Amino acid sequence: IRLGAMTFLQEEYKLIALFVSTIGILLWYFSSMLVSLSFVIGSIMSLITGFIGMYAATSANVRTTMAARESGERAAFM
Numbered sequence: 235i236r237l238g239a240m241t242f243l244q245e246e247y248k249l250i251a252l253f254v255s256t257i258g259i260l261l262w263y264f265s266s267m268l269v270s271l272s273f274v275i276g277s278i279m280s281l282i283t284g285f286i287g288m289y290a291a292t293s294a295n296v297r298t299t300m301a302a303r304e305s306g307e308r309a310a311f312m
Contacts, residue, residue, distance in 0.1 A: 236292040243288055247281060 254277040262270035302310035 235295055236289075239288050239292050243285060250277070250281065 254274060258270045258274045261273055298310050301312075
């Protein structure tokens with residue numbers, strides 16, 4: 235599950251990078267460098283948060299699956 239989730243994020247982040255860079259350039263051209271940098275930095279922080287969240291969720295899933303396999307359903311819920 236973790237491998238699939240991380241592969242999904244990698245592919246998604248490629249598309250997001252293209253989108254963020256395009257919008258960043260447009261913001262720089264039509265607004266200011268500060269607005270553009272703020273948008274790009276905010277996007278990067280959001281991507282990092284998404285990565286951490288996906289990593290934590292898949293780690294919890296692995297622990298739950300192993301507990302269910304080794305000790306049964308009740309242990310997995312605990």
